Amino acid sequence: MxxxxxxxxxxxxALLLLSIAMFLFPVWMALTAATHTRAELYTGIAPLWxxxxxxxxxxxxxxxxxxxxxxxxxxxxFNSLVMxxxxxxxxxxxxxxxxxxxxxxxxxxxxxxFWAIFVTLMLPVEVRIMPTYQVVxxxxxxxxxxxxxxPLIASATATFLxxxxxxxxxxxxxxxxxxxxxxxxxFLCDILxxxxxxxxxxxxxxxxxxxxxxxxxxxxxxxxxxxxxxxxSLKQMATGxxxxxxxxxxxxxALLALLPPVAVIVTMQRYFVKGLVDSxx
Amino acid sequence: xxxxxxHRFTPWLLLAPQLVVIAVFFFWPASQALYQxxxxxxxxGLSATFAGLDxxxxxxxxxxxxxxxxxxxxxxxxxxxxxxxxALLLAVLADRVVKGARGYRTLLVWPxxxxxxxxxxxxxxxFDPTLGVLSAMLGTLGVDWNHRLDGGQALALVxxxxxxxxxxxxxxxxxxxxQAIPKSLLEAAAIDAxxxxxxxxxxxxxxxxxxxxxxxxxxxxxxxxxTFGTIDATTGGGPGxxxxxxxYKVFEDGFVGYDLGASAAQSVILMxxxxxxxxxxxxxxxxxxxx
Numbered sequence: 065m066x067x068x069x070x071x072x073x074x075x076x077x078a079l080l081l082l083s084i085a086m087f088l089f090p091v092w093m094a095l096t097a098a099t100h101t102r103a104e105l106y107t108g109i110a111p112l113w114x115x116x117x118x119x120x121x122x123x124x125x126x127x128x129x130x131x132x133x134x135x136x137x138x139x140x141x142f143n144s145l146v147m148x149x150x151x152x153x154x155x156x157x158x159x160x161x162x163x164x165x166x167x168x169x170x171x172x173x174x175x176x177x178f179w180a181i182f183v184t185l186m187l188p189v190e191v192r193i194m195p196t197y198q199v200v201x202x203x204x205x206x207x208x209x210x211x212x213x214x215p216l217i218a219s220a221t222a223t224f225l226x227x228x229x230x231x232x233x234x235x236x237x238x239x240x241x242x243x244x245x246x247x248x249x250x251f252l253c254d255i256l257x258x259x260x261x262x263x264x265x266x267x268x269x270x271x272x273x274x275x276x277x278x279x280x281x282x283x284x285x286x287x288x289x290x291x292x293x294x295x296x297s298l299k300q301m302a303t304g305x306x307x308x309x310x311x312x313x314x315x316x317x318a319l320l321a322l323l324p325p326v327a328v329i330v331t332m333q334r335y336f337v338k339g340l341v342d343s344x345x
Numbered sequence: 346x347x348x349x350x351x352h353r354f355t356p357w358l359l360l361a362p363q364l365v366v367i368a369v370f371f372f373w374p375a376s377q378a379l380y381q382x383x384x385x386x387x388x389x390g391l392s393a394t395f396a397g398l399d400x401x402x403x404x405x406x407x408x409x410x411x412x413x414x415x416x417x418x419x420x421x422x423x424x425x426x427x428x429x430x431x432a433l434l435l436a437v438l439a440d441r442v443v444k445g446a447r448g449y450r451t452l453l454v455w456p457x458x459x460x461x462x463x464x465x466x467x468x469x470x471x472f473d474p475t476l477g478v479l480s481a482m483l484g485t486l487g488v489d490w491n492h493r494l495d496g497g498q499a500l501a502l503v504x505x506x507x508x509x510x511x512x513x514x515x516x517x518x519x520x521x522x523x524q525a526i527p528k529s530l531l532e533a534a535a536i537d538a539x540x541x542x543x544x545x546x547x548x549x550x551x552x553x554x555x556x557x558x559x560x561x562x563x564x565x566x567x568x569x570x571x572t573f574g575t576i577d578a579t580t581g582g583g584p585g586x587x588x589x590x591x592x593y594k595v596f597e598d599g600f601v602g603y604d605l606g607a608s609a610a611q612s613v614i615l616m617x618x619x620x621x622x623x624x625x626x627x628x629x630x631x632x633x634x635x636x
């Protein structure tokens with residue numbers, strides 16, 4: 065092709081590789097810092113290469129209670145996992161059920177229900193912080209997994225997405241199910257769900273990341289550190305009061321906190337890109 | 346029409362979980378926010394008197410609120426513009442090289458998975474005044490970096506951390522948008538002797554404009570709401586309110602200062618803002634459908 069220029073291609077590759085290195089740089093520095101002792105870190109500026117601690121700092125934070133938090137990072141990671149899975153699975157389940165009702169049934173108030181769900185898009189947790197906190201506190205759900213999960217489980221996006229998908233299901237399928245005498249639950253479980261597999265996978269990736277990376281909500285409702293998530297705990301570790309910040313611990317925890325979602329995104333990249341593009345339509 | 350579609354009870358059973366959750370955790374709190382925004386509570390929370398729009402007026406004349414609004418505008422505009430331009434540049438480069446575009450996507454997309462708070466902490470380490478690599482580098486250039494004391498530097502820190510995370514998101518959409526542009530158009534322009542620079546600005550960029558506009562809305566929403574974690578974990582709104590955005594102020598007034606009326610009034614203002622953003626987004630979607 066006439067308009068290709070090999071020189072420009074080479075330049076493009078070089079610039080891309082350079083940017084990839086720049087994006088990786090903060091993680092690299094976290095990794096090297098996490099392999100030193102605090103005394104070594106504070107002898108000068110942060111080292112660019114690994115220290116002698118190896119994975120000892122990682123093992124230490126996973127095994128022993130960390131500083132003022134009083135819980136180990138394995139507990140924090142477990143909390144994050146419960147919250148992320150709870151939110152992802154919960155959102156998908158109630159969205160599938162709601163979308164199924166709205167698309168395949170004819171009943172009074174159908175559109176009203178759909179719009180009621182849809183309007184919640186305009187009410188992110190950040191804008192209704194205080195009253196939601198009061199509701200959760202009145203229900204006695206502070207410092208509990210239910211309190212972490214339930215208020216974030218409604219999803220206009222997921223409901224909308226499943227609705228769009230169900231609308232494309234050919235009416236012949238429904239007709240065939242009727243001829244075979246299938247009831248509403250049988251139609252949902254045996255026909256619709258198998259068809260929705262890719263959509264479920266794509267949404268799962270997006271919602272898992274959403275749940276894992278939540279900050280404001282867990283920060284507010286967990287005063288007991290036994291229920292804090294890994295992401296939220298970092299601030300308490302990094303603001304060490306009078307002492308020097310124990311960066312080797314903070315960085316080891318930060319890396320452990322970012323590893324699961326990054327692993328999900330990299331291994332399920334195909335679904336992730338689909339989920340991202342679909343859920344923003 | 347099949348028989349079960351006429352069931353009366355089943356659809357409500359199916360909708361029940363979703364409706365209960367949105368009623369308890371969305372509509373009830375939102376109505377509470379509206380109610381509280383119209384009342385003034387005494388410091389012990391024992392009685393409330395109707396105050397009309399007093400809370401709103403007080404919020405809007407408060408110089409601290411206006412300052413937070415200013416910080417939010419500067420912060421959001423910087424994050425959106427930087428994240429969009431860096432992502433566009435990278436996407437154009439990745440689109441050119443044909444071979445390996447997918448590989449580059451893998452290597453550039455992962456920061457999306459990093460929590461905003463974690464992104465903040467990673468960058469805070471690089472800019473740490475005592476042992477940060479970047480602050481040391483700036484030191485040799487004669488810049489005395491200490492984001493704990495200097496408001497402008499603190500704002501720069503949260504902007505950099507937010508952009509670092511958001512570029513990956515924009516990159517995915519720009520790359521998809523670029524790959525959807527018919528190559529024949531670009532080849533035709535090349536035959537007419539248009540150079541790469543001209544081709545980009547006269548063909549690629551206009552054709553990408555729906556994507557760019559959509560991303561602009563999404564990036565603004567991101568900068569408004571999702572960056573709370575970045576700000577709280579790194580600067581905590583400081584120093585002296587230099588990184589206190591509107592969301593951060595709602596949180597501070599309500600949760601730390603316990604001024605319910607003011608916090609609720611701010612929440613209502615934010616709801617209106619999100620409503621407006623959502624409407625803009627919808628108009629855009631309609632346009633795209635008719636396009």
